[in-house]
Amino acid sequence: MTLEQLRIFVAVAEREHVTRAAEALHMTQSAVSGTIAALEARHGVALFNRVGRGIELTEAGRLFLGEARAVLARAAHAEALLADLAGLARGTLHLVASQTIASYWLPPRLAAFTADYPQIAIELSIDNSEGAAARVREGKAELGFVEGMIDEPALVQRAVARDAVALIGAAPVAHIDAQWLRAARWIMRERGSGTRSTFEEMIRAHGLDPTELDCAMTLPSNEAVLTAVETGAGVAMLSRQVVARAVETGRVAILPVTLPDRPFHLIRHSERRLTRAAEALIHVLEEYPA
Numbered sequence: 001m002t003l004e005q006l007r008i009f010v011a012v013a014e015r016e017h018v019t020r021a022a023e024a025l026h027m028t029q030s031a032v033s034g035t036i037a038a039l040e041a042r043h044g045v046a047l048f049n050r051v052g053r054g055i056e057l058t059e060a061g062r063l064f065l066g067e068a069r070a071v072l073a074r075a076a077h078a079e080a081l082l083a084d085l086a087g088l089a090r091g092t093l094h095l096v097a098s099q100t101i102a103s104y105w106l107p108p109r110l111a112a113f114t115a116d117y118p119q120i121a122i123e124l125s126i127d128n129s130e131g132a133a134a135r136v137r138e139g140k141a142e143l144g145f146v147e148g149m150i151d152e153p154a155l156v157q158r159a160v161a162r163d164a165v166a167l168i169g170a171a172p173v174a175h176i177d178a179q180w181l182r183a184a185r186w187i188m189r190e191r192g193s194g195t196r197s198t199f200e201e202m203i204r205a206h207g208l209d210p211t212e213l214d215c216a217m218t219l220p221s222n223e224a225v226l227t228a229v230e231t232g233a234g235v236a237m238l239s240r241q242v243v244a245r246a247v248e249t250g251r252v253a254i255l256p257v258t259l260p261d262r263p264f265h266l267i268r269h270s271e272r273r274l275t276r277a278a279e280a281l282i283h284v285l286e287e288y289p290a
Contacts, residue, residue, distance in 0.1 A: 001039070001042075001043075003071070003075055004035075005035055005038075005039050006068045006071055006072055007025070007072060008021070008025065008032055008036065009035075009036065009039060009047065009064070009065075009068055010065065010068050010069060010072065011024055011032075012032060012036060012048070013047075013061060013065045013068075016054065018033055018036075018055065036048065045060050046058050046060065046061075047060060047061035047064060048061055069138055069139075069140075070139075073138055073139025074139070076094070076139060076140075077139060080092075080142065080275045080277075081275075091119075091121070091275070091277055092120070092121040092122075092123055093120055093121070093123070093142060093275070093277040093278060093281060094123050094125075094140065094141045094142050095122065095123065095124045095125070095141055095143050095144070095145070095281075096124070096125040096127055096131075096132045096140070096141035096143075096144045096145070097124060097125075097126060097132060097144065097145040097146070098126070098127065098128055098129050098132055098146050098194050099126055099128070099193070099195075099221060099222055100147060100163070100194070100195065100238075100239045100241065100242060101146070101147065101264055102124060102145070103222070103242075104239070104242065105145075105161060105163070105264060106145060108288075109284060109285055109288050110122055110124070110281075112284050112288055113280070113284045116280070116284065117277070117280060120277045120280075125140070125141060128190065128192045128193040129146040129147055129148065129150065129193060129197070130150075130193075131192065132144040132146050132267070133146065133152050133155060133267060136155060136267050136268060136269055137152060137269065139272070142268065142272070142274070142275060142278050143266060143268055143278055143281065143282075144266070144267040144268070145265070145266055146194055146264070146265050146267060147163065147193075147194025147195065147197075147198060147262055147264060147265075148197050148198060148262060148265070149263075149265065150265070150267060152267075153270075154269060154270055154271070155267045155268065155269060155270060156267065156268050156269070156270045157265040157266065157267045157268075158265065159263040159264065159265055159266075160264055160265065160266045160285055161263070161264040161290075162261040162262070162263060162264070163240075163262050163264055164239070164240040164241075164259075164261050165195075165198060165202075165237055165239055165240065165259050165261070165262060166237070166238065166239075166240050166243060166254045166255075166259065167235060167236075167237050167254070167255040167257045168226075168229055168235065168236055168243050168246075168247070168252045168253065168255060169235040169252065169253055169255050170229060170230060170231070170251075170252060170253070171232075171253060172253040173253075173255050173256065174256070176255055176256055176257050178206050178207055178208060181203065181206055181208060181213075182208055182213065183214070184213070184214065184234070185214050185215075185216040185234035185235070186213050186214060186215050186216060186234050186235060186236065187217050187219065187225050187228045187229055187233060187234040187235065187236040188215055188217070188218050188219070188225070188236065189218070189219065189220070189221075189222070189225060190218055190219070190220050191218075194262075195222065195237070195238065195239070198237070198262050199236075199237040202259055216228075216233055216234040217233060217234065222239070222242045223242075225238060226238060226242060226243060226246060229252055230246065230251045230252055235255065237259070240254075
């Protein structure tokens, strides 16, 4: 059994789809299918059920998935250690960030890092806050960046920035109160996103229950939410970094509600030693102009 076989198995298991796994791995579908078949044949166990044109994990596959992820995490840690022993002359730093941070706040800071350490490659994954925490916990990313707090005992988190948020609509509104908020049609991010949790905190602060609001749409990205608001489908709460250009061009308006800033947090695993590359990135973040 090789690490490559484990990587292929995990990719297929997480997507429950051979073609999508092959695309993510930049491999042919036949090569991925052949690897899974060889793994099953060598060990005499079925890892997937073939259901119609789809696949799903067997009980053995579900048990094996946890072990495979753990082995890959240890291998990645060992590789990072070797790169660390070579100093900052080479290596790869694996990061994960929520959408707002990955798309707006983090890129200029990563550019500053790569200017100082051009031999360190950056691999950045994008996930919502819950998904980012899971990737750090499982060792798929050394550092994560999320909006708000994560309830995860295995992770250490610290605030690294503040983010201003705004309530937006397609047209200006003169006055907003609890009754207006209750009657509005809302465009929301998906559950698990930091933007969604911040929105729900804001609604509760106005004495309302988020579950009782009129949710017109639940969408998986900031850009999709912004576009829906521009068309007049409803109102939404988003980071001011996300809506700045749309506000400048008059496509949306910031509505008159005072909202507190929210923190951006850096997260890391409490039991894994940081590589020099990760420590160097943290230093760059600390020195970067606010």
